[in-house]
Structures are given as structure tokens and as C-alpha cells.
Amino acid sequence: MSTPSVIESVLVENRVFEPSEAVMKGACISGMDAYSALCAEAATDFGGYWARLARENVVWSKPFTKTLDESNAPFYKWFEDGELNASANCLDKHMGTPNENKVAVIFEADGGEVTKTTYKELLAKVSQFANALKARGIQKGDRVLIYMPMTLEGVIAMQACARIGAIHSVVFGGFSAKAVQERIIDAGAVAVITSNFQMRGGKELPLKAIVDDGLGLGSCESIKTVMVFERTSTACNMVEGRDVTFTEALAGQSTECAPVMVGAEHPLFILFTSGSTGKPKGVQHATGGFVLWAKLTMDWTFDLRPDDVFWCTADIGWITGHAYVAYGPLAAGATQIIFEGVPTYPNAGRFWQMIERHKCSIFYTAPTAIRSLIKSAEADSKVHPDASDLTSLRILGSVGEPINPEAWMWYYKNVGHEKCPIVDTFWQTETGGHVITPLPGATPLVPGSCTLPLPGIMAAIVDEAGHDVPNGSGGMLVIKRPWPSMIRTIWGDPERFKASYFPAEMGGTYYLAGDGAVRSIDRGYFRITGRIDDVLNVSGHRMGTMEIESALVAKTDLVAEAAVVGRPDDLTGEAICAFVVLKRGVPTGDEAKAIAKQLRDWVAKEIGPIAKPKDIRFGENLPKTRSGKIMRRLLRSLAKGETITQDTSTLENPAILSQLGQAY
Numbered sequence: 001m002s003t004p005s006v007i008e009s010v011l012v013e014n015r016v017f018e019p020s021e022a023v024m025k026g027a028c029i030s031g032m033d034a035y036s037a038l039c040a041e042a043a044t045d046f047g048g049y050w051a052r053l054a055r056e057n058v059v060w061s062k063p064f065t066k067t068l069d070e071s072n073a074p075f076y077k078w079f080e081d082g083e084l085n086a087s088a089n090c091l092d093k094h095m096g097t098p099n100e101n102k103v104a105v106i107f108e109a110d111g112g113e114v115t116k117t118t119y120k121e122l123l124a125k126v127s128q129f130a131n132a133l134k135a136r137g138i139q140k141g142d143r144v145l146i147y148m149p150m151t152l153e154g155v156i157a158m159q160a161c162a163r164i165g166a167i168h169s170v171v172f173g174g175f176s177a178k179a180v181q182e183r184i185i186d187a188g189a190v191a192v193i194t195s196n197f198q199m200r201g202g203k204e205l206p207l208k209a210i211v212d213d214g215l216g217l218g219s220c221e222s223i224k225t226v227m228v229f230e231r232t233s234t235a236c237n238m239v240e241g242r243d244v245t246f247t248e249a250l251a252g253q254s255t256e257c258a259p260v261m262v263g264a265e266h267p268l269f270i271l272f273t274s275g276s277t278g279k280p281k282g283v284q285h286a287t288g289g290f291v292l293w294a295k296l297t298m299d300w301t302f303d304l305r306p307d308d309v310f311w312c313t314a315d316i317g318w319i320t321g322h323a324y325v326a327y328g329p330l331a332a333g334a335t336q337i338i339f340e341g342v343p344t345y346p347n348a349g350r351f352w353q354m355i356e357r358h359k360c361s362i363f364y365t366a367p368t369a370i371r372s373l374i375k376s377a378e379a380d381s382k383v384h385p386d387a388s389d390l391t392s393l394r395i396l397g398s399v400g401e402p403i404n405p406e407a408w409m410w411y412y413k414n415v416g417h418e419k420c421p422i423v424d425t426f427w428q429t430e431t432g433g434h435v436i437t438p439l440p441g442a443t444p445l446v447p448g449s450c451t452l453p454l455p456g457i458m459a460a461i462v463d464e465a466g467h468d469v470p471n472g473s474g475g476m477l478v479i480k481r482p483w484p485s486m487i488r489t490i491w492g493d494p495e496r497f498k499a500s501y502f503p504a505e506m507g508g509t510y511y512l513a514g515d516g517a518v519r520s521i522d523r524g525y526f527r528i529t530g531r532i533d534d535v536l537n538v539s540g541h542r543m544g545t546m547e548i549e550s551a552l553v554a555k556t557d558l559v560a561e562a563a564v565v566g567r568p569d570d571l572t573g574e575a576i577c578a579f580v581v582l583k584r585g586v587p588t589g590d591e592a593k594a595i596a597k598q599l600r601d602w603v604a605k606e607i608g609p610i611a612k613p614k615d616i617r618f619g620e621n622l623p624k625t626r627s628g629k630i631m632r633r634l635l636r637s638l639a640k641g642e643t644i645t646q647d648t649s650t651l652e653n654p655a656i657l658s659q660l661g662q663a664y
């Protein structure tokens with residue numbers, strides 16, 4: 001990359017980093033003309049464009065003849081009469097090619113042990129696991145809940161489900177027993193795949209016990225099997241007849257299993273994510289479209305080459321771990337690193353040391369991780385990226401939340417040594433893969449901007465009525481036309497799918513992302529300004545304010561009312577602030593601290609530790625309008641510690657403002 005054309009200004013982001021000759025050379029999409037040509041192809045022959053890509057990038061056992069069916073919009077169907085298998089597209093297709101004996105996965109455990117698995121070995125393991133699933137009666141279309149640590153076995157479990165046409169629903173290992181139970185019920189899952197324990201930061205943490213607790217909460221009669229990976233040698237509770245260890249389940253199973261071919265629209269997985277109501281949504285993805293985009297964005301966004309060592313640090317519990325750990329890298333034939341542990345153990349230099357150790361060339365992580373590692377690196381030179389040899393790096397990526405220009409510059413200089421383009425990839429659980437992102441060999445980079453939509457993604461910024469707003473004006477991010485990897489529905493709730501994503505006021509066919517955005521005047525580059533609904537983004541994790549509110553008021557012995565808002569936080573992007581009215585008056589001092597702790601622990605139990613409010617403020621009541629609506633804007637100002645300039649004359653009891661001013 002060349003030097004910035006204009007040196008920084010604090011107010012306006014005007015630094016531009018053009019792709020260097022070296023990066024452009026041989027790139028999958030090299031130069032903006034190549035990018036524009038693809039956009040033009042999509043604009044002139046939308047169906048033909050997607051059909052071509054789907055034929056070139058996916059192995060079909062039965063070719064499709066229809067590309068897109070829009071007759072029942074927004075329930076779009078892609079490549080509907082085609083048949084394929086996702087696992088065959090990740091594994092079988094490499095057999096008999098030079099990839100057969102290539103390392104597919106370099107796994108580094110929390111404690112540092114490294115194991116390498118080739119494509120051929122991975123195919124055998126996935127096939128054997130698929131046979132074990134079949135032996136337990138699991139069939140095409142069954143839902144399987146996966147609650148696993150970040151291990152090779154987690155990916156094998158996902159791939160094995162895909163191999164037999166079972167629909168996986170991965171639940172992040174940090175979610176609570178209650179969250180596990182709710183997702184089992186919503187998905188109607190027949191089996192759970194879990195682990196006795198997980199290793200994180202040198203600690204052995206229970207997983208199976210949480211599954212047991214979740215099942216114990218009731219209404220989980222659909223679960224017939226619990227398969228338990230023995231991650232550690234510590235024993236865990238096993239229920240006779242229902243529970244089986246991996247060792248027992250795999251014993252005697254063949255390492256060959258013919259993949260079950262499914263229709264392109266057959267659900268590949270459900271992944272629950274937070275929305276603006278209390279109940280998480282089961283986002284349903286289709287096999288054909290998801291596999292196409294996972295593979296193709298590996299080539300386009302990461303410019304994947306045969307010798308690359310790719311590392312996406314996301315957990316398989318999130319969509320990023322689905323598209324860019326469990327499916328994309330394998331479909332693209334990459335060698336990838338899978339890391340079990342945490343970035344700060346045994347020290348905050350772990351990521352940089354691992355990049356050196358495994359000669360990682362493409363590194364993809366979240367802004368929150370970068371910001372916390374900046375802090376550690378500035379405090380201790382031993383964990384600074386400079387203490388490791390990072391010359392193997394070629395491309396850097398960012399995902400999950402807006403990356404602030406300061407963090408971008410630090411990442412660019414200290415990790416990429418001003419040679420590696422940063423792809424700031426904007427996408428969502430619902431989009432199934434990248435939608436707005438720079439291309440390393442083409443797009444001039446602007447820190448803090450996800451730049452331009454991928455070819456074929458008809459992204460725009462509109463007002464409430466769906467009319468385009470001019471560059472420079474903020475509005476709502478929409479995608480005007482369907483794309484293959486998009487959400488198909490919300491599992492079991494098609495009405496909510498329609499209402500949440502395809503507002504009637506905009507004509508009913510624009511996909512509403514739920515984010516605010518603005519395009520720059522000069523280049524038309526997109527910058528995401530944050531969620532426009534009641535969804536917070538804490539360390540790149542989506543949390544619904546309503547979800548946390550419901551959890552708080554479920555503590556019926558203590559809480560009368562609660563409202564949750566976000567406030568900016570240097571490290572986590574946003575922080576959760578809860579305003580709580582207790583049944584027993586307003587506590588102060590040590591008593592308030594103790595109750596705040598009790599409430600945090602409660603939320604961790606109800607949802608998971610990531611949902612714990614950072615600030616808790618107590619008041620006699622909440623500020624409300626005359627019509628009884630909570631004044632959330634006022635709460636947001638209080639949460640930020642701003643002086644209140646809004647009209648508070650309608651408040652019944654202005655004294656609560658000073659009560660709510662104190663955070664615990």
C-alpha cells in the first residue's frame with residue numbers, strides 16, 4: 001500500500017490507501033475496473049450473473065435450471081431445482097486433487113498443543129461422525145443443537161450434520177442453560193452435541209452440566225440423544241440411554257459415508273440472533289446460496305491463494321464462525337487455523353505469537369479484540385506485535401462492529417506494517433456472508449469505512465419511505481434485491497421474518513439491515529453508523545435491549561421495572577446500561593453495589609455473561625412521557641453522563657434524574 005494521499009484530520013476521515021502494485025498483482029479481483037465490470041454484469045443480467053457464479057463455484061449433483069424465484073417475495077428461492085451437499089462441497093470435492101493431502105486445519109489448543117488435519121483425514125472424521133449420527137436415528141431435516149467449545153470437533157459436528165442433511169443450530173458456549181433450553185424448544189431439536197468441559201484461559205469450564213440444566217428446565221422431550229465430546233479427562237454426569245460419549249458413538253463406525261444430496265433450498269442451519277423484541281430469532285439459511293457465498297467471498301474478499309494460511313478468530317457459535325471457519329475456508333480449499341483459547345492467555349501476545357508460529361497470511365478478527373490488544377501492547381512491549389515476526393501476513397480483516405479509525409490505523413501500522421490491506425467487512429447473521437467490503441486488490445481503503453457493496457449486492461441508503469438519500473446524508477441501510485446467501489425465514493415464524501426485514505412502507509421487497517449508514521460525498525463509500533433498532537453491539541456481539549430487560553424483570557422478587565440502553569465504550573464499542581426500579585425503594589452505597597452484583601449474576605444466568613450490564617442505575621421510577629413511554633433518549637444521555645438539555649418538564653418526578661445519575 002502506498003502512503004496516505006492526505007494526512008490525517010481529526011474531524012473528517014480523508015486518508016486514502018490505494019492498493020499497491022504488489023497487492024494487485026494476481027489478485028482475484030484486480031483493480032477497480034475489474035470490480036466495476038462484475039457490478040455491470042450483475043446490473044445488466046442479474047439472473048445470468050448469479051447462475052454463472054453458482055455454476056463456477058458450487059459442485060452440484062443435479063444442476064439447477066431456475067436461478068431465482070421471486071413469485072412469493074420476500075420468500076425468495078435460489079437455484080431451487082438444483083441438488084448438492086454442503087459437506088461434499090467442502091471435503092469430497094478436494095479428493096483426487098492436490099488439496100487431498102493439504103492441511104485443512106491447524107488446530108491450536110488453549111494450552112498450546114498443535115494438531116494438523118489434512119482434507120483427506122477431515123473427510124474421514126466427518127464421515128465417521130455422520131455415521132454415528134445416523135446410528136442414533138438422526139435423519140435429514142432433523143434439528144441438532146451444537147453446544148461445543150471452539151475445537152476441530154465442533155466443526156466436524158457441523159459438517160457431519162450437513163453431510164446427512166440434518167439442520168444444525170449452534171449455540172455459543174457462553175450462553176446460559178436457559179438459552180440452551182429456549183433454542184432447543186424453538187428449533188424442536190432431537191439431539192444435542194456438546195462437550196464435557198471447555199478449556200479457556202487455562203480454566204476447565206463445564207458445558208455438559210449446562211446442557212443438563214437446560215434440559216432440566218423442561219419441555220425438551222424432543223431430545224433423544226446427547227453426544228458428549230471428552231475434551232478433558234474429568235468425568236461428567238451421563239444419563240443412561242440418552243447420553244453417549246464421542247468415543248462410544250464413533251466406535252465401529254465406518255469412515256466412509258455417502259453425502260445426502262439435498263435441494264438447494266434445504267435449510268443448512270438455523271442460528272439464533274438477537275432482534276428488537278425479547279425473543280431471539282432463529283435465522284434460517286439455505287444450503288445452495290450459503291455455500292456459494294461462503295466459497296466465493298473467501299476468494300473475493302480475502303483474495304485467497306493456494307499457499308495462504310487463513311485465520312478467522314471467531315467462535316463457531318457466531319455467524320462469522322459458520323461462514324469463515326466451518327464452511328468457507330474448506331469450500332475454498334484453504335489451510336486454516338482454529339484456535340480454542342482466548343487472546344490474552346497465557347499472555348496478550350498470543351495472537352501475534354500464533355501468526356508467527358503458523359505463518360498466518362490472512363488474519364480476520366474483531367475491532368474489540370484489536371482495541372483490547374492495543375491497550376495491552378502499549379502497556380507491555382513483550383506482548384506488542386513487534387515482539388513477533390509478522391512478515392507472513394498479507395491481508396487483514398475486521399468484522400462485527402464499526403472499527404474506529406484510530407484502531408484501524410494501529411492495526412494497519414503495527415500488525416500489517418503498512419503492507420497489508422484491511423478488509424472491513426460489513427455483514428450480518430442474516431446476510432450469510434460479506435455484503436459491503438473492500439477488495440484487497442482493488443478498493444482504495446478509507447479507515448472506518450466498509451467501502452462498497454460486493455458485485456451483485458444492491459445496497460443503498462434510503463429514508464423511511466424507501467427513497468434513496470443523497471451521499472453525505474444519513475439513512476437506513478437496505479439491500480434492494482435478493483442475493484443467494486440471504487436469510488430465508490425466521491424458523492417457525494414467517495410473519496416475523498416479513499415484518500422485521502421487509503417493511504411494507506418501503507414496498508415490501510427491500511431488505512432492511514437494521515443499521516444506519518451514510519455514503520461519503522466523494523467516493524460514495526458506505527460508513528455504518530450503528531443499529532437503528534433496539535439492538536446493541538457489545539464487543540461485536542449482538543444483544544437485544546428487550547432481551548436484557550425481560551431477563552431483569554424476570555427477577556420478580558426484586559425488580560419492578562427495567563429499561564436498558566447502550567452507551568459508547570472505548571473497549572467494547574457499546575456498553576450495556578440498565579435502569580432499574582426495585583420493588584423495595586432506591587438503594588445507595590454498599591447496598592446498591594450488592595444488589596447490582598446480584599442482578600448481573602442473574603442476567604448471566606438467564607442469558608449469558610456477555611449480557612451482564614456494565615452500569616446499573618437505580619431510581620424510584622423511570623422517566624416517561626405523558627403517554628407512558630419510557631424516554632429512552634433521556635436514558636441514553638444519562639448513561640453517557642451528559643448534561644440533560646432535553647425538556648424534562650413532563651416528568652412526574654424530576655428528582656429521579658439525580659437518583660439515576662449514579663451508576664453501580
Ligand code: 6R9
Pocket residue numbers: 273318319320398399400401402403424425426427428429430450513514515528530531537540541542
Ligand atoms: C457478521 C456479524 C451484525 C451487526 C450489523 C452491524 C454490526 C458487523 C460490521 C458492523 C460496522 C462492520 N457490524 N460488521 N458494523 N462495520 N464491518 O457481526 O453478524 O452478529 O449478526 O451482527 O454487527 O451493526 O448489523 P451479527
